[in-house]
Amino acid sequence: MKIALLGYGKMGKTIEKIATDRGHHIVLRVDKDDTDYELADADVAIDFSVPNAAVSNITKCITKGVPVVSGTTGWLEEYDKVIALCKEKKGAFIYASNYSLGVNLFFELNKKLAKMMNGISDYEVTMEEIHHTQKLDAPSGTAITLAEGIIANSKKEKWSLDQGDATTIPITAKRIENVPGTHSITYSSAVDDIEIKHTAHDRSGFALGAVIAAEWLHGKTGVYTMKDVLGL
Ligand SMILES: NC(=O)C1=CN([C@@H]2O[C@H](COP(=O)(O)OP(=O)(O)OC[C@H]3O[C@@H](n4cnc5c(N)ncnc54)[C@H](OP(=O)(O)O)[C@@H]3O)[C@@H](O)[C@H]2O)C=CC1
Ligand SMILES: O=C(O)C1=N[C@H](C(=O)O)C[C@H](O)C1
Secondary structure (H helix, E strand, O other), X not given: OEEEEEOOOHHHHHHHHHHHHOOOEEEEEEOOOOOOOOOOOOOEEEEOOOHHHHHHHHHHHHHOOOOEEEOOOOOHHHHHHHHHHHHHHOOEEEEOOOOOHHHHHHHHHHHHHHHHHOOOOOOEEEEEEEEOOOOOOOOOHHHHXXXXXXXXXXXXXXXXXXXXXXXXXXXXXXXXXXXXXXXXXXXXXXXXXXXXXXXXXXXXXXXXXXXXXXXXXXXXXXXXXXXXXXXX
């Protein structure tokens, strides 16, 4: 496949290596100063850029009929608008807050655990995410997806970076040099804790998942998630 990389930072460069190893060709690399780019003959675009560029990059791909895999976090207030455009233009689009197989399994485990803990009043849930110091958004997109998984399966109604009331899942976001991404969910009672945790060792799991999603999306139309790609 001919791949356009929208965003050529830490993730863009990791994706380039994995995509090339899998026999794909990178035909475009877009960074901050290349806003007037042409998608030309790209079969698929992969956007790992910055929150304030994601929507215009995705919009351009959909408008030009290029399937787009979006990994950028921090723009989801405009998700419904993007989905509506994709449907109107009969485009192809996937967004995932996290493309790694491990985190997508962790998302399912989190929902099952939330369902199990629902109604057991002895335990209170909290979440912690840790990322590198260059990260622009907090909490992470992955933490938001995990919180949504708990909300859909419990009496919790919202998440917050503050403590909040009994209906709130408190999220602590820590920024520590060189951490690729760690997420943990803890249910605490007076006598014990139950904790589940995912630790990324590097960025290759995110990048491989994004390339697999691009391969899967090529030739399709519609709006999808990693659950579709992985058959979970
Ligand atoms: N869904 C997932 O699995 C994962 C998602 N992410 C998300 O991906 C995004 C990128 O992460 P990461 O690669 O670590 O970040 P980086 O900061 O390393 O890379 C982002 C790149 O985007 C560039 N950029 C800035 N403006 C534009 C623009 N208008 N169009 C295209 N590119 C632009 C930046 O250029 P410059 O440096 O010149 O500003 C930079 O090179 C983040 O939102 C992060 O949260 C990260 C890992 C996994
Ligand atoms: O910015 C990052 O690095 C990451 N961002 C994603 C997120 O916000 O969840 C995924 C991963 O945790 C790494």
